[in-house]
Amino acid sequence: MTNNAVFIAKRVANASVDGWLADHAVVVKDGLIADVTPRASLPGDIADTHDVHDLGDVSLLPGLIDAHSHMHCSATLDAYHLTTTESLQTLVARSAKNIRNVLLSGTTTLRDIGSKNEVAFPIRDAVRSGVIPGPRLLLAGTPITTTAGHCWFFGTEADTEAEVVRAVRNQKKLGAEIIKIMATGGMFTPSANPRTPQYPASTLRAAVVEAERLDMQIVAHTLAAQGVKNCVEAGIHHLIHARWYPADVTQPLDFDRDTVKRLIDNGQWVDPTFGHHLLGKEAVAAGLAPPRVPHPLVAASPITEEDHIARAREMHDMGVRFTTGLDMGMAHADFARSASNSRAFVKHLGFSEWEAIAAATKDTAAALRLDSQIGTLEPGKVADLVSMAGDPAGDIENLERSVDVIQAGTPVKLNGAALV
Ligand SMILES: [Zn+2]
Numbered sequence: 146m147t148n149n150a151v152f153i154a155k156r157v158a159n160a161s162v163d164g165w166l167a168d169h170a171v172v173v174k175d176g177l178i179a180d181v182t183p184r185a186s187l188p189g190d191i192a193d194t195h196d197v198h199d200l201g202d203v204s205l206l207p208g209l210i211d212a213h214s215h216m217h218c219s220a221t222l223d224a225y226h227l228t229t230t231e232s233l234q235t236l237v238a239r240s241a242k243n244i245r246n247v248l249l250s251g252t253t254t255l256r257d258i259g260s261k262n263e264v265a266f267p268i269r270d271a272v273r274s275g276v277i278p279g280p281r282l283l284l285a286g287t288p289i290t291t292t293a294g295h296c297w298f299f300g301t302e303a304d305t306e307a308e309v310v311r312a313v314r315n316q317k318k319l320g321a322e323i324i325k326i327m328a329t330g331g332m333f334t335p336s337a338n339p340r341t342p343q344y345p346a347s348t349l350r351a352a353v354v355e356a357e358r359l360d361m362q363i364v365a366h367t368l369a370a371q372g373v374k375n376c377v378e379a380g381i382h383h384l385i386h387a388r389w390y391p392a393d394v395t396q397p398l399d400f401d402r403d404t405v406k407r408l409i410d411n412g413q414w415v416d417p418t419f420g421h422h423l424l425g426k427e428a429v430a431a432g433l434a435p436p437r438v439p440h441p442l443v444a445a446s447p448i449t450e451e452d453h454i455a456r457a458r459e460m461h462d463m464g465v466r467f468t469t470g471l472d473m474g475m476a477h478a479d480f481a482r483s484a485s486n487s488r489a490f491v492k493h494l495g496f497s498e499w500e501a502i503a504a505a506t507k508d509t510a511a512a513l514r515l516d517s518q519i520g521t522l523e524p525g526k527v528a529d530l531v532s533m534a535g536d537p538a539g540d541i542e543n544l545e546r547s548v549d550v551i552q553a554g555t556p557v558k559l560n561g562a563a564l565v
Pocket residue numbers: 213214215259472
């Protein structure tokens with residue numbers, strides 16, 4: 146064994162992630178990409194100095210990036226019950242299983258934006274020290290929420306501006322790289338109202354200022370139109386869901402183009418979470434139970450899934466930049482299914498296949514401010530690679546069919562067989 150390796154494939158993504166290089170090789174030295182070169186130009190004696198892996202008729206891409214998981218949630222219909230009743234030890238064990246599945250599916254970078262501190266940080270330490278397999282992890286730890294607010298059962302409850310600032314500082318102290326705040330209530334939490342803000346814009350702004358002072362980005366869950374407006378005004382870096390529910394259950398979505406224009410001008414990103422919705426819909430079509438009874442304040446509404454999709458599509462048309470983010474751990478949002486983000490971008494939002502592949506690699510790397518390290522196959526970047534059977538640029542469904550996974554130059558799955 147050497148520290149050097151070569152991975153050869155029939156199709157290799159080009160540096161801009163918008164086309165294939167035919168019969169190319171990715172040359173790896175000490176975990177980093179040293180070169181991407183035609184197979185024919187490799188030296189004849191390359192096998193003397195490199196481990197040579199001819200992956201065959203596959204499509205080789207940068208490892209996928211998912212910006213939204215809850216590592217200790219079960220992705221089953223009883224996710225809420227389990228998360229509120231299981232012991233920390235069980236949640237740690239569940240997390241270890243979940244993040245291994247993430248890695249073996251070809252997602253080599255995962256941002257977890259809401260899990261118990263006692264689970265998330267030890268899991269990251271265990272991955273970094275090689276105790277358990279897992280993707281590169283970026284962690285928020287517990288989300289910041291109001292008393293009895295959205296996800297309070299694995300959140301830090303903070304109501305006033307001073308409490309929120311203190312909570313941001315505490316997450317930093319525990320090891321957070323990003324901050325998650327619940328700008329509105331959510332479907333997962335019976336005691337929270339998804340249609341109304343949990344914080345005024347001024348409190349969100351104080352959290353943004355404090356997070357930036359401590360060199361962190363801050364992301365916010367928001368389902369209400371007023372929540373989106375508050376997040377845009379406050380300068381929240383990434384808006385999660387970004388739905389447009391009005392406070393009044395009888396009214397249609399309160400979509401506001403001026404707010405969207407401001408969001409674009411501010412350089413803010415949106416994780417629309419439609420991959421999760423797609424998986425839920427497919428599960429129901431396959432005869433499984435629907436994700437869960439919606440929050441009563443949403444179930445009473447005339448607003449449909451199609452209304453949400455139409456608004457997200459309009460946001461895409463206006464120029465909003467989208468990150469991936471499956472909301473892994475919620476019902477049917479399986480940890481191995483991150484590629485469903487890209488499928489939803491193509492099916493629902495009008496992305497081309499290459500745009501959807503770039504969203505799951507290059508674009509989300511940029512949103513996470515990791516584009517100098519990951520997201521494309523270029524010299525100097527970490528050799529995180531995934532191969533798919535078939536051509537995902539011809540049919541985005543193929544993005545689900547990972548065959549080989551390479552983490553920093555080391556294979557963790559080859560020809561479908563897990564090595565970790
Ligand atoms: Zn979530």
